[in-house]
Amino acid sequence: MDAITTALREQHEELDALLAGLDDAGWARPVPDCPGWSVADVVLHLAQTDELVVSAADGGFAAAAERVVPGAVGETVDDTVGRMVAHQRGAPGPAVHARWRAAASTLREVLAASDPRRPMPWVVTDLPARTMATTRLSECWIHTHDVAVALGVALVPGDRLRHVARLAVRTVPYAFARAGLPAPGPVAARLTAPDGSTWHLGDDDAPTVVTGSAADFCLVAARRLDPAAAEVRATGPGADDVLRLVRTYA
Template identity: 50%
Template sequence: MTDIFDDLAAECRRFDELLAGLTPDQWAAPSAAPGWSVADVVLHLAQTSEVITDPAGAQAKAFVDTGTTVDGAVDELVAAERGLPPDALLARWRAAALAVPEHLRAQPPGTRLPWVRTPLSAATLATTRLAEHWAHALDVAGPLGLDYPDTARLRHVAWLAHRTLPYAFAVAGLAAAPVFCDLTGTDGTRWTYGDPDAPSRITGPAAEFCRVGARRLDPGRTSLAAEGPHGQDALRVLRTYAA
């Protein structure tokens, strides 16, 4: 997990490059996130970044006080502020999101920050934000027919998907079980997570594994292989964000 803050900053800059080239029609176009336009996706990322940089602010309070599911909360927040012009929206996202990496890097060791379902360390929260920006970049680029090539930064997303497997099992009403993930990284190297002696394992391309964890790709449409008593369940429940 070295350089997670640098990698988060790099992912945000790459997303910025994608957004900076969009036309007004593209901002208004549907994204791959159900019910959201491209502008809605960016507004969501701006709002959630503001929760991190201003934990006592209005966005943080609305996020905590909504009293609904995580998906319901973010939908309500987006609906409340929908309609900002693209220039203003891009400026707002930049002001919040591009400040997050250094804000998190500056946290004292051992600090845990409030986030959705449970407080997270600065490094884990940075990993979560990288995963979310990457997944939403796919939501923007895919429907618009724009390229958003995978990078080695997906190693953080793969780590997060494996690290949160106990949570994913619990959300699905299943008992947690050890699963070893032996993946082929975007650079062709081997990325491994967990105990190699675990009775269950998942093997295959890391890019597909990350997309399954982000709920952007059905496991049945991948070349991933699941073995052992809990491999198939792990692949089915895999997720990189809170329910």
């Protein structure tokens, strides 16, 4: 749990550094990978969902979302988070920044104090606290990337992406289930880390294996990079579908 909460703190710090000192024009910049959202909207979304992790412990995700914005729960998760942002947008950028900082700090405190196996209610099921921490790391990393693109800043990938890549590999069955397809069986990844080393994720004898750039694999799983344009490939049963469907979020 210490490793993942440390990585989460580091990811929060990377986003915080991007946001520090933004002027009104910066907060209003459109985010290409989140159509209709500004930088302020993305940060508001992170604040809202960090708050939901904590409040969902009492009554579950849907009830917590309803407490934030009555009528927010839609047919899909995207519907729900879109309604929440639309309902609460409009605060000045610095106020949104302060709200997210407070939410992120509380989230880290709750996760750090949790047993890694503690069940925490989330979108479709309870998640162990360690998995919840990893999903929040992934979510923040994805949106840090989004904000960086909007601001024209190039980020340097780091070792904490290992947690994101591991989450993507472990949730392949979930990704296939969402698509209404049978899972292909065990999937492993042999990825080139940012420092040039190799990350071995998943079972050594898995019939389906993803290889290539760890950073690109994470961007593919984040739905921020087309697999055809990524430095990744997959071999084995369901290989093309693995790259098409892999994801790190609900």
